[in-house]
Amino acid sequence: MDTEVTLRVDGTTYTLGVDTRTTLLDAMRERLGITSPKKGCDHGQCGACTILLDGWRANSCLALAVAHDGAEIVTAAGLAMDGNLHPMQQAFIEHDAFQCGYCTPGQIVSAVGMLDEVDAGWPSAVTAAGDAEVVLDEAEIRERMSGNLCRCAAYANIVPAIAQVARS
Amino acid sequence: MRPLRYARAQDVPQAVRMLAAAPYGAYLAGGTNLVDLLKLGVATPELLVDVRRLTSERIEDLPDGGILVGAAVRNSELAADPTIRTRYPVLSQALLDGASGQLRNLATTGGNLLQRTRCPYFQNITTPCNKRVPGTGCSAREGHQRDMAIFGASQECVATHPSDMAVALAAIDALVRTRGPDGDRLIPVTELHRLPGEEPGRDTVLRHGELIMNVELPPLGFAANSRYRKVRDRASYAFALVSVAAAVDVVDGVVRDVRLALGGVAHKPWRATRAEELLRGAPAIAQSFADAADAELAAAQPLPGNAFKVPLARAAIIRTLLDLTGDAAEDGR
Numbered sequence: 009m010d011t012e013v014t015l016r017v018d019g020t021t022y023t024l025g026v027d028t029r030t031t032l033l034d035a036m037r038e039r040l041g042i043t044s045p046k047k048g049c050d051h052g053q054c055g056a057c058t059i060l061l062d063g064w065r066a067n068s069c070l071a072l073a074v075a076h077d078g079a080e081i082v083t084a085a086g087l088a089m090d091g092n093l094h095p096m097q098q099a100f101i102e103h104d105a106f107q108c109g110y111c112t113p114g115q116i117v118s119a120v121g122m123l124d125e126v127d128a129g130w131p132s133a134v135t136a137a138g139d140a141e142v143v144l145d146e147a148e149i150r151e152r153m154s155g156n157l158c159r160c161a162a163y164a165n166i167v168p169a170i171a172q173v174a175r176s
Numbered sequence: 177m178r179p180l181r182y183a184r185a186q187d188v189p190q191a192v193r194m195l196a197a198a199p200y201g202a203y204l205a206g207g208t209n210l211v212d213l214l215k216l217g218v219a220t221p222e223l224l225v226d227v228r229r230l231t232s233e234r235i236e237d238l239p240d241g242g243i244l245v246g247a248a249v250r251n252s253e254l255a256a257d258p259t260i261r262t263r264y265p266v267l268s269q270a271l272l273d274g275a276s277g278q279l280r281n282l283a284t285t286g287g288n289l290l291q292r293t294r295c296p297y298f299q300n301i302t303t304p305c306n307k308r309v310p311g312t313g314c315s316a317r318e319g320h321q322r323d324m325a326i327f328g329a330s331q332e333c334v335a336t337h338p339s340d341m342a343v344a345l346a347a348i349d350a351l352v353r354t355r356g357p358d359g360d361r362l363i364p365v366t367e368l369h370r371l372p373g374e375e376p377g378r379d380t381v382l383r384h385g386e387l388i389m390n391v392e393l394p395p396l397g398f399a400a401n402s403r404y405r406k407v408r409d410r411a412s413y414a415f416a417l418v419s420v421a422a423a424v425d426v427v428d429g430v431v432r433d434v435r436l437a438l439g440g441v442a443h444k445p446w447r448a449t450r451a452e453e454l455l456r457g458a459p460a461i462a463q464s465f466a467d468a469a470d471a472e473l474a475a476a477q478p479l480p481g482n483a484f485k486v487p488l489a490r491a492a493i494i495r496t497l498l499d500l501t502g503d504a505a506e507d508g509r
Contacts, residue, residue, distance in 0.1 A: 011182065028182040028224070031211065051212050058278050064252075065278040070211045074182045075204060075226050122277060130256040133272040133412065137265055137403075154412035155276020 013077040017042055018086025026073045032081070033057045033068040044085035044113045048157070055156035058114040058121070059083055065121025067155075084113030087120060095173050096120050103169035107160035115156045119170045122152045126174070144174045177214050184226045188355060188387065191225050196357040196385035198223040203387060205248065205287035208279050213292060217301045218308060231286065231389055235259070241395035247286030247388045251341065252277070254285060264393060266402035266421050270344035273406040276413050286388035288341045289352065289368065292379065293443075294415055295335040296320060306332040307376040314376075321481025323417070326489075327442040333376030334479065336440055337369055338415050343439035344404055346447050347421035350393050356386030365391075369444030376443070398425035398433060405496045406439070407488060416440035418489045420496040426460045434497075436468075438489060441476075448472045451493070460501045462494060469493040 010025040017036060026035055033050075036042040048056030050069045057069040060082035068081075087094035096116050099105070106112045126142050134151045135142055142148060149167050158166065182204075185191035195201045201223035204210060213219035232246025235257050243263070245254060254260060255271035275283065297303045297315035304313035316324050316334050324334040345365040352363045368380050382388075402423035408414040419439035425432045434455045436448040451468035458464040469490045476486050 028180055029177045029214065050215065052208060052279060055276065055278060061281075064281040066282050067208070067278050070208050070279075071282065072182070072204070072207060072211060072224075075207065075228065118278060121281075125252070125277065128256070130252065131261065131268065131272060132277075133269065135272075137261075137269075151412050152277055155278050 011074045011077075013073050015040075015073070015076070015079055015081060017081045018083055028072070028074050030073045031069055032059070032061070032071045032073050032076060032079070035073040036068065036081075036083070042083060042085070044083035045117075046110055046113060048111065048114075053157075054111070054114075055118055056111050056114040058118045058156065060117060060121055064124075065118050082117070084116045087116065094120070095176065096170070099169040099172045100166070103165045103172070104162075105165040105169040106158075106162050111156060111158045111160075115153070115158065115166060118153060118156045119166075119173070122149075122170075123174060125152070144171070146171070149174075177217070178220050178222070180214075180221055181223045182226065183223060185230060188227075188230050188389070191227050191230055192355060192357060192385055192387055194223070194225045195387075198225075199384065201225060203227050205284040206250070206282040207287075208275070208283045209287065209291040213299075216299055218292075218299055227286075227387060228284065231387070238392070238395075243393040245285050245391040245393065247284060247390060249285045250281060251275070251283040251285070251288060252280040254341075255280065262400065264344070264348060264396075264399050264402065266347060266399065266404045266423060267341065267344040267393070269404035270340040270406075270419075270421060273404060273416075273419070274340040285341070285391055288339055289345075289365070289388060289391075290380065290382075291339055293335040294338045295323065298335060307335060307372070310375075310377050317479070321479040323415070323440075324479055324482050325442045326476040326478040326482060326485045327438075327446050328371040329443065329477070330372045330374065330376070332374055333372035333443065335372070335376070335443060337379075337442065337444050339445070340404065340406060340416065340419060340439060342369070343419055343437050343445040344421045345391065345393075346445035347402070347423060347435040347437035348393060348396050348399050349435070350391055352388055353390040353392060354382065354386045355389050356383055358383065360389075361386070362392075365445070366447050372443045379443075396423065396435070399423045399435070401425065401500055402435070403496060403500060405492055405499075407492055418485055418492050420489075420492045422493075422496045422500060424460070424497060424500045426501050429460055431455045431458050431460050431464070436472075436493070438472075438493075441485060441489060448493070450475070455497075462498060465494045465497040466490070468497075
């Protein structure tokens with residue numbers, strides 16, 4: 009059975025009828041032609057489909073579209089402004105932070121969302137208890153980005169790319 | 177995935193009525209486990225009642241010094257809450273040790289408690305599994321045993337409960353407030369989940385249509401000295417082989433009070449009551465911790481493929497208690 013939902017993706021509003029079983033990922037990729045979020049595992053185990061959902065990073069493969077009617081979504085493609093790359097996109101290029109590129113949109117969106125979480129003062133599993141301020145060292149970046157797998161193992165370049173943006 | 181209906185209730189009473197009237201319905205919150213199970217064909221509800229915007233998203237102080245956590249509070253927000261980090265660090269750490277940043281932003285407090293086992297046979301509809309289809313058998317007993325239970329399993333099921341958060345909640349004697357067709361209930365987290373027995377299909381004592389409204393954290397001063405330790409096959413973004421949630425109150429070198437719970441070892445968070453009894457009044461030294469761990473693990477009945485969990489749990493218990501009691505305990509070896 010179809011339900012009408014409205015989604016705002018990268019600044020454009022879309023209204024579409026979706027089957028109740030349709031995830032945000034499939035609504036974007038199969039119905040709207042928005043292929044920036046990638047389908048890796050489709051089970052919340054790889055992070056390739058990561059989007060910003062109402063401002064926070066989330067796995068779009070596990071979110072049903074009907075449950076997120078009216079959502080504000082940002083994909084990696086929507087991070088660029090006025091034809092200019094987002095600093096995170098630029099840093100990934102400068103640091104050669106990918107090989108095949110399939111996980112890259114999810115990595116970039118996740119990294120942007122992760123830095124927002126740091127700004128909000130959120131701890132991670134490796135944050136020392138009682139730390140007033142998070143020091144985003146390599147261990148912190150690796151832990152906070154552990155939800156994004158890269159089968160090419162470009163981690164060695166992904167970490168410094170994110171660190172560069174974090175410093176600026 | 178089978179076709180299914182989706183409904184968003186106007187309020188909690190309507191949601192409860194909707195689900196009570198649908199024997200094959202399920203509540204949907206964050207969906208991080210349920211949507212996955214729908215895709216796998218493991219969960220086959222004909223109706224989803226969305227409660228994500230119905231229950232509380234607030235973390236509130238209670239008059240008695242405890243804290244009330246709304247069922248819709250996201251795992252990430254609960255973990256980051258300054259009061260939780262200060263008064264119940266074990267809970268914050270358990271949440272941060274679970275899943276990933278983007279999953280914690282979707283997952284809710286109520287949903288986390290009700291997530292299903294990650295037993296590979298439960299999640300694979302081509303294999304026999306008593307939990308998924310009663311009476312078909314248990315593939316894990318003679319199969320891949322690494323992740324299975326060492327406590328409280330039955331002939332019918334050896335699966336473990338996957339939640340980290342629930343282990344911390346069991347340790348601090350948290351309570352779950354529910355609302356169902358028969359009214360409200362207050363259930364200790366230690367009694368929320370069941371051992372499999374002859375009905376492994378039932379993870380919890382909740383009745384059909386019963387909705388988790390809040391989780392209540394009782395005042396527990398010494399929980400400020402608590403921590404969660406998770407041991408797993410990779411350093412992050414993996415389920416526990418063994419985990420330990422502990423809080424200790426040491427006065428003049430003696431354990432005045434202690435809370436200890438284990439994860440990854442049973443069909444429910446395993447409150448280590450035997451170890452707690454031995455520890456209360458004992459000197460806060462490594463030998464006491466080892467004796468307590470041994471007493472608790474004496475009841476373990478591991479399978480050949482997960483016998484390693486016994487010494488692993490022993491070491492994790494001792495290490496966690498040493499971390500909480502400082503170097504003074506180590507000198508007492």
